[in-house]
Amino acid sequence: MSQKRIINIFRYDPTTEEKGHYDRFEVAIADESKTTLLDVLFQIQKTEDSTIAFRYACRVSMCGSCGMVINGHEGLACKTIIGDIKAKEITLRPMNHFPIVKDLVVDMDPFFDKFKQALPYFDNPHTAGAPAIIRPDSKEREDIGLSTECIACGCCVSSCTMMYHHPEYLGPAALNRAFTLLADSRDGLYDQRLIRVMSSCYNCRLEFNCTDVCPKEISPTRAIKYIQRCALKEPFRKIDPRQPAVEVHPVIEEQAAGNPEFSRRRFLKRVTYGLGAATALALGGVLASATIGPSIRRTPKQWLRLGGLEAFAPGQVKTISVHYDVMDGFYKSQKIKPVMVYRGLDSNDLVVYNSRCTHLGCTVHWDDTKHIFLCACHGGAFDLNGDVKAGPPPRPLDKHNFKVADGNLYVEMS
């Protein structure tokens, strides 16, 4: 039973077009479970439009020629079975981040230029003869795993958004290749290769797009993470004395002149410094106001009634605990402070002492037998005028402001 599928194919004719457009084809497919996308492309080319351009070679997902964006997801046309595509319409589009030659054919030169920058070949100039053998069950071999299976189709590079944002970024494929060789103890170009991939490996933002699209199910993200860890260990690595260090300048620096990426980097650097300064200022302001604030803040004063005047006998000292509330920010705290009222023999002679010892702030009490204010902590003593009689206090007792209104005594507390 043949089914109809709609195939939208991106068309770009270099002789007539600027941007490109989509062409819509309706194709009858005999058996969707046995038809690949590449078969459909052949069918369209034979029956519908012979000018359609696409690239292929092996047809068995070995060569990596037919990479394209299939319904927004990179893949190989030869590996994609039509029956596996759920959407009714299939949209084919050339890969991202490559110049388009015609229709679905892209120029892979930028890809291989970057591949070459990562020194994608095995070389050991320091050993002669047969290379050492690595056992299949060694950690090294297991680390490398199937990452050597890369067919350089470019799907990962197309899926990686960082390729667009960082033009000098080598990309997942080149870094995966570099990883397979960096992890290989037989290889002799570790230093040179690491220098070349070092600045690149930090452009990965861990989006896992490359891992998601890879037709060979390799994880270039894993490779990039491995290189990052190599870079991290580099300062602590023991240099093999048999392999003298070779001066290799990173390709990035040679390209730096006139690259807009670097003015962008300068701009981002300034923005970072600016944001850092603003953050420091904001945090510093908050910390400073929290540190200095309490000492300069004026606490509201309140008048509190101590009682009727008749409660204070002449010639006597009376200690009264004053209860009142103080607002500290949003928090209401209740304070209890004893004050000492002395009424002289002349009935108008009133003093309200702060019970806080002027030495270290202990509470002073009135000793009725000795007729003295005593501090229990360090033996400070004050007389009825508040003057220091003995002990370490540096100054007389503090006095509270008070007023007499309607026969009642009020004290000012803060």
Next chain:
Amino acid sequence: MEQETGIKYREPLTKGELDVQRWRNTQVGMWAWIWQRISAVAIIVFLGLHLTLTYKPVIQFLLLATVTFHAALGLRIILLDFNIVNVKYQKALIAGLVALGIVIFIIIWTRIY
């Protein structure tokens, strides 16, 4: 090569350009990255609000929620960066750590209010 053949190449397509299907097919790994960036900006905004309008439960709620979310995804990056967790579990890490973040968020929030 452009110079040799005389063919005018079209400039490279970028992600999503002329591609309506792209965002629908964006995988969870990339969403994690995008949302962590967005939450980073949100943290700056909410932190500013938190410092200027102190002790507003709404702002505290939003700030704690974004910080927890951002931290959960950040933890995933750290675990993957240092190979503490194999990269093949990256999708499970997103679900697991964000779920852990939600649990911690609920515990902290119910303790405060």
